[in-house]
Amino acid sequence: MKKIRVFVAGACGKMGQEVIRSILKEDDLLLVGASDTRHQGMDVGFVVGAPRVGVDITGPVESEILRSTQADVLVDFTNPQSVFKNSKIAIMSGVVPVVGTTGLDEAEIAEIQALVKKEKVGAFLAPNFSIGAILMMRFAKEVGKYFPNVDIIELHHDQKLDAPSGTALKTAEGILEVREPMVQGHPNEYEKIPGARGADIGGIHIHSVRLPGLIAHQEVLFGGLGQTLTIRHDAYSRETYMPGVMLSIRKSSDLTELVIGLDNFLD
Amino acid sequence: MKKIRVFVAGACGKMGQEVIRSILKEDDLLLVGASDTRHQGMDVGFVVGAPRVGVDITGPVESEILRSTQADVLVDFTNPQSVFKNSKIAIMSGVVPVVGTTGLDEAEIAEIQALVKKEKVGAFLAPNFSIGAILMMRFAKEVGKYFPNVDIIELHHDQKLDAPSGTALKTAEGILEVREPMVQGHPNEYEKIPGARGADIGGIHIHSVRLPGLIAHQEVLFGGLGQTLTIRHDAYSRETYMPGVMLSIRKSSDLTELVIGLDNFLD
Amino acid sequence: MKKIRVFVAGACGKMGQEVIRSILKEDDLLLVGASDTRHQGMDVGFVVGAPRVGVDITGPVESEILRSTQADVLVDFTNPQSVFKNSKIAIMSGVVPVVGTTGLDEAEIAEIQALVKKEKVGAFLAPNFSIGAILMMRFAKEVGKYFPNVDIIELHHDQKLDAPSGTALKTAEGILEVREPMVQGHPNEYEKIPGARGADIGGIHIHSVRLPGLIAHQEVLFGGLGQTLTIRHDAYSRETYMPGVMLSIRKSSDLTELVIGLDNFLD
Amino acid sequence: MKKIRVFVAGACGKMGQEVIRSILKEDDLLLVGASDTRHQGMDVGFVVGAPRVGVDITGPVESEILRSTQADVLVDFTNPQSVFKNSKIAIMSGVVPVVGTTGLDEAEIAEIQALVKKEKVGAFLAPNFSIGAILMMRFAKEVGKYFPNVDIIELHHDQKLDAPSGTALKTAEGILEVREPMVQGHPNEYEKIPGARGADIGGIHIHSVRLPGLIAHQEVLFGGLGQTLTIRHDAYSRETYMPGVMLSIRKSSDLTELVIGLDNFLD
Known part of the structure; x- marks a missing residue:
């Protein structure tokens, strides 16, 4: 060879x-x-x-x-x-x-x-060489066709400066390409404290957790009638x-x- | 008897x-x-x-x-x-x-x-008869003494109007009673999209997820050096x-x- | 129409x-x-x-x-x-x-x-009408090509008689179709208490959790260098x-x- | 000072x-x-x-x-x-x-x-210097009084030889001290593949996941009427x-x- x-x-x-x-x-x-x-x-x-x-x-x-x-x-x-x-x-x-x-x-x-x-x-x-993260984004886009309701939770160490993460934004953008435009949640929902419902990108809510100990994690959480489907990627090291x-x-x-x-x- | x-x-x-x-x-x-x-x-x-x-x-x-x-x-x-x-x-x-x-x-x-x-x-x-939720709040307060960094994620069905939930607020208040006043996250952190870091109550960030299929769930996530400790309660029915x-x-x-x-x- | x-x-x-x-x-x-x-x-x-x-x-x-x-x-x-x-x-x-x-x-x-x-x-x-479960199995099969190491955790209410669940078995069979034959874990690993490593089907380990309160849940957990990728389905009702x-x-x-x-x- | x-x-x-x-x-x-x-x-x-x-x-x-x-x-x-x-x-x-x-x-x-x-x-x-793990075991013992049904899932890298982990065993032993003797699950439950229900210690089932990428994690999962309470510890490094x-x-x-x-x- x-x-x-x-x-x-x-x-x-x-x-x-x-x-x-x-x-x-x-x-x-x-x-x-x-x-x-x-x-x-x-x-x-x-x-x-x-x-x-x-x-x-x-x-x-x-x-x-x-x-x-x-x-x-x-x-x-x-x-x-x-x-x-x-x-x-x-x-x-x-x-x-x-x-x-x-x-x-x-x-x-x-x-x-x-x-x-x-x-x-x-x-x-390649902006991202993580096969796991790429698969997560690919699957998220596929699920979005069947379960249009989705929230994204991304969790990183507390030294990360920007929120949401680039991967979370890219995941949301991918889903927005396939799902019909829609408003998620109850039309009358309200925040008792601003920010509770996270960042809104095209109706998808992204939540950024920052804590010491964490490394780089993301959960894409789809909800449908009587069920949820979750895709999660945990990166522990380089x-x-x-x-x-x-x-x-x-x-x-x-x-x-x-x-x-x-x-x-x-x- | x-x-x-x-x-x-x-x-x-x-x-x-x-x-x-x-x-x-x-x-x-x-x-x-x-x-x-x-x-x-x-x-x-x-x-x-x-x-x-x-x-x-x-x-x-x-x-x-x-x-x-x-x-x-x-x-x-x-x-x-x-x-x-x-x-x-x-x-x-x-x-x-x-x-x-x-x-x-x-x-x-x-x-x-x-x-x-x-x-x-x-x-x-009693405002809350859920033994599981009460224990979650009690433990959260105890952990807060050792791991002051904490984010709360609460997840409910998408017909819930208010965010964050009362239980999430109460959990945060309990932790605030025991931990020293502090700022969490990097001092220079910033939101590219407003709301990404959630609702801030005394430095604790609360994230409210709303999706069909979900019922009533909460995760209290503590981060410390090289580790996280999570307490989660899932309520599936009355x-x-x-x-x-x-x-x-x-x-x-x-x-x-x-x-x-x-x-x-x-x- | x-x-x-x-x-x-x-x-x-x-x-x-x-x-x-x-x-x-x-x-x-x-x-x-x-x-x-x-x-x-x-x-x-x-x-x-x-x-x-x-x-x-x-x-x-x-x-x-x-x-x-x-x-x-x-x-x-x-x-x-x-x-x-x-x-x-x-x-x-x-x-x-x-x-x-x-x-x-x-x-x-x-x-x-x-x-x-x-x-x-x-x-x-159709043996299964759950779109979420079908997608989980489909994705699992796709991930298996890149991350051959996988454990399956299925969690059900404690009135379920058989373990593992049919869906868990079917998920494992799907992955086995795509991954090369292999032994998972350390060749010298041993069970201090029998059953600890779960059911073994073609080298994939399946773990069956049975608890009151649970309904029907499954987590397919893939591990690779420095990362894990998880696909989880939660069914809450009929x-x-x-x-x-x-x-x-x-x-x-x-x-x-x-x-x-x-x-x-x-x- | x-x-x-x-x-x-x-x-x-x-x-x-x-x-x-x-x-x-x-x-x-x-x-x-x-x-x-x-x-x-x-x-x-x-x-x-x-x-x-x-x-x-x-x-x-x-x-x-x-x-x-x-x-x-x-x-x-x-x-x-x-x-x-x-x-x-x-x-x-x-x-x-x-x-x-x-x-x-x-x-x-x-x-x-x-x-x-x-x-x-x-x-x-001290056999264990992890404050998070100690708190997990302490809480588990406390929850056992109210929710006697519990499964333990411990997840480690695939170079670990023994299963279940010492921490999982110790957690189970702690719970057994407080809960009444009992059989968990349906009396007629059966394993289609041996090991599916994990290791049985005093009626508590322990499941050992081994995968590359993982480090040292444990989830203690309590189930009660219409709810579950989960305590999870993730250790990412020394x-x-x-x-x-x-x-x-x-x-x-x-x-x-x-x-x-x-x-x-x-x-």
Whole structure:
């Protein structure tokens, strides 16, 4: 079996390290390069707390390095300042970028799209690599056809600044695409204390719980005649994202188009 | 064993009927009378869907009837217009009122208190007969000493008008009595959509879910270092209240003071 | 709009009554007949606690009655002794049977199948009319592809005799169709008390909780790296099944084949 | 304020490190010594990933070292081979041992008890330092008086070998102390697949879920007429135990008796 050759940009960040640890465990993936602004020249194993790997941390992503490593895929968990440039360099070097870094705007995505077409080299962008969360959103959209009444409860650690979470908003938007416009609850319902009924997005109520101890959890609660159907996802650590990243690497290695969203790689 | 003799006022209402059905199943309780504005003269069994009981529905609660039935306890699930008068008649007739009807104001309660002292006949008032809900509130108050961070999620059918529920408010108030004043969550947290963080009462956030299918549920969620502790009560039907009503009847039968709240009858 | 004409067999049973109450609320459905061994000759409204409907309860299902009512669909919630005969009569009368009664054996189903082909009149059989439970099983099967590790917890009232529930078994069987054969848990795990790890079906563990107060609930709990995904269905009353029955009536009214399972009528 | 002086034995183990990190954050506690078989002579800060602390790791716990550091408390998270000796040395040196290490047998505990009496120096032993778990068990025992029907579901990662968990067994034993002997469930209930109803301890059913992703969770589910009451504890990390260890240090610093169990230090 030919192994998929992977280059990781942002190798010393929390996600980058986790990705490298995961790649090292997979038989069909081969780590061929790693770059970061930190620890340049050191062996990757030192950075991720593993034995010597034989791959040194290099500086900025450049075409020459990518080509010399014969990488198939560039996994990018860098930062909003670097991701656009890195993605273009990858495509022009014949390497498929698998991008987890957020911060690409619409114009940049359009430019990547154009480059993909011109070079006939694919690219993959994902705002969320959690297979569990993606399935939750997919199912929620499916249930919404049969049980239009739904509340979303998302629960996070108390250091999270924004409420509701991006995943909760995206879940609600997905359901709103399939259900008929409607008002939930009794038309005369009222709040004795403002905010009790949560954030209202298109009639769907989202409730944001913030507590120490919690990590990242979401419950989508559908109600119908005499029953409820609940879909819940609990993420306990950064490892949550690894099966999604590994799947993306595999599915992207010979990609020739731009694909956005992990959902496309799930059957 | 001498049975406790019980008179039920509001016998044909939903709660009254349920109370009667429960009394008929208990070996140590004896139904001796039942009153209502409806179905007067009919056998109680007919009203509650049971075989003939031998007790007819009578009209307004009067001292003479109470005395003739030699009732020990008057269970009152009537309405705000009748409950005060009924309670006074009971006490003056030497019968302990067990009151589940809401609507007594402070002046009326004070008057009942005075009457209890004068007549040396007790009275029991309870806003909530659910033993499970009472225990939930008691435990919440206890946990609050160790885990001051708490969010409350209450979930009800979508015909409920007010949010948050009375039980959720009472739970929060109980916790606020024991925990030090504090702000929960990150000081810089913000709502992208108003209401996301729920109703704020003294820094505790309450979230009200309303969906068809749901009945009456509450979850009190405490967060601490690396852990959460959750207390949840699910009420599925009116039967929920019956063990609390039966317990109250037993504990009230020889009461000589005014007692408010089922909590006082739990060890 | 032409209304769908529905005949209900087993009209006075608990499910039959519920079905009739539901049909009476739907604009596109018309109750044209109702049969039962009880209350023959009485108006259906009396039986289900509604105002006069204008349809009397008749005796055994017969071709003549079905034809005279010009029924499109025969909903059967009778008993194992009647369901086979009723279904055949319906098909031969040009009426599509919608069967919720259990007890048809394989030979009988094959005979129905043959009759359907001969008469070119469809038939619909469903062991479960709960849309929520069907979706739960469908999703479970989908998740099993990505998260092969799964435990099932089913929770029912304590009057249920058998454990695990039929739905739990069916859920497990569905997952086993898609996941690779595997052993779950640590190879050296052991039970200090027998039964702790539940019932084992193909490596999936099923846990049956039985408690008063509970109704019918199931949780399918998938575990993966750093995360869990949970699908839970709570059924609180017989009403749970009505949306599924109504959907089946609509989808069956012009059916010309044999269809087994509500899943086929969900997109 | 005089700070409590703490010596940590087993400083380089997972729990020891966590305890040291916690002590360093507390204003009223002072780390005065740390011992381990590993890293002797190195600064404690190096071991726990913190800046220099000024306390070096020393070898075996000895009276001389304890006295020279003027420790008030010896926190012991060593191993079954060392804990008994360490505890005796501490008591004889006038230092209160706070023991989290398991493995003391009855004879050893009796000997510690005798030594405590003789020396008038206290000792504290705890099998579980999780305040949340202790409260869960306490509440469970309280609920058992009112709702005798209970099932316990405990959920752990799939590397756990034994089932049910020690906490589940202890929870059940606590409930059995307060409830009347009884059989739960229907007298005629049967298992279609053995184990479905879980482990039976005195009529209480315990269900052990094992899945990757899970950490350590337990749900105690009480059922009564028309309702359920649930107490759930989720432990997400080793940090869970720290508030209990810190509380124990504070409560033990001037202890003059033997105390067993964190429950004694909660109001």
